[in-house]
Amino acid sequence: MDETLILYGVADKIATVTINRPESMNALTPTMAGELREALQRAGNDQGVRVIVLTGAGRGFCSGADLASNSGSGGETLPVNGAVEGGLRLPAGYDAKFAYISTVPKPVIAAINGAAVGAGLLLALHCDLRFAAQGAKLSTAFAKRGLVAEYAMAWLLPRLIGPAKALDLLLSARTVLAEEALSIGLIDRVFPPDELMAEARAYAAQLVADVSPRSNRVIKQLVYRALDQGIEEAVSDALEAMAEARRSDDYKEGVAAWKEKRPAAFSGR
Numbered sequence: 001m002d003e004t005l006i007l008y009g010v011a012d013k014i015a016t017v018t019i020n021r022p023e024s025m026n027a028l029t030p031t032m033a034g035e036l037r038e039a040l041q042r043a044g045n046d047q048g049v050r051v052i053v054l055t056g057a058g059r060g061f062c063s064g065a066d067l068a069s070n071s072g073s074g075g076e077t078l079p080v081n082g083a084v085e086g087g088l089r090l091p092a093g094y095d096a097k098f099a100y101i102s103t104v105p106k107p108v109i110a111a112i113n114g115a116a117v118g119a120g121l122l123l124a125l126h127c128d129l130r131f132a133a134q135g136a137k138l139s140t141a142f143a144k145r146g147l148v149a150e151y152a153m154a155w156l157l158p159r160l161i162g163p164a165k166a167l168d169l170l171l172s173a174r175t176v177l178a179e180e181a182l183s184i185g186l187i188d189r190v191f192p193p194d195e196l197m198a199e200a201r202a203y204a205a206q207l208v209a210d211v212s213p214r215s216n217r218v219i220k221q222l223v224y225r226a227l228d229q230g231i232e233e234a235v236s237d238a239l240e241a242m243a244e245a246r247r248s249d250d251y252k253e254g255v256a257a258w259k260e261k262r263p264a265a266f267s268g269r
Helices: 030-045 099-103 119-125 153-161 163-172 178-183 193-210 213-226 231-245 249-260
Strands: 006-011 014-019 051-056 060-062 108-112 115-117 129-133 137-139 189-191
Touching: 006 030, 014 030, 014 193, 030 051, 030 099, 051 060, 051 193, 060 108, 060 119, 108 119, 108 193, 115 119, 119 137, 119 153, 129 178, 129 193, 137 178, 153 163, 178 189, 189 193, 213 231, 213 249
Parallel strands: 014 051, 051 108, 060 115, 108 129, 115 137, 129 189
Antiparallel strands: 006 014
16 A cells, blocks of 8 residues: 555544545545555454544545546555455445445544545545535535446435435535535534544544444444335344343443443453
């Protein structure tokens, strides 16, 4: 992996993955897309990581795909799709490019520091939570290029904001600012630009300190599986998962910590 284009760092059990091509507003080449997947795979496997923050360098989050260039490394291009190894058990559709983020067995927070356009917006949508800087610009862009909703966007966007709002953004390809995106449920929180990363890390730190990583892993799998399930199957999955949770070390620790009025020391088991 060319670590100058996809940066990876870990501190306080939080992995930060940064798309680092600011001169092109972090447009992704095919090589970079493979390196991004490899970085998320690395974070998913790292026992010292409990939460992942994905962001961009400079003024943009990701301006989409740059198919005219394949800058990034001289070697073979890495896979850009496929569920991460050791990840969550989800339907085969989550093997698709960027959809694989849902199979990462840890919370993934998109810290949208600037423009997220086309495939860049799709990348953010597949993260579990989206925090954005005030004034950040978001656009589907596809219809203005003679293209259509890429990969799973036509499936995912209506589930996030409803069919009418999804069609508005896809048909018009108009640009929305973070403030409007918040009001329609496209993103979850908005912060001043100079506070975005600190706030994203503070939220991640709260997850690290307060909740069971095993619970987060199972909850994430239940939520994404339920999108394709009827209620009977979803209830059955939840009951099975709850029975397994009651046998886990984290459940025993959580109950003990509550009784003893102390912070829990979860192991993830």
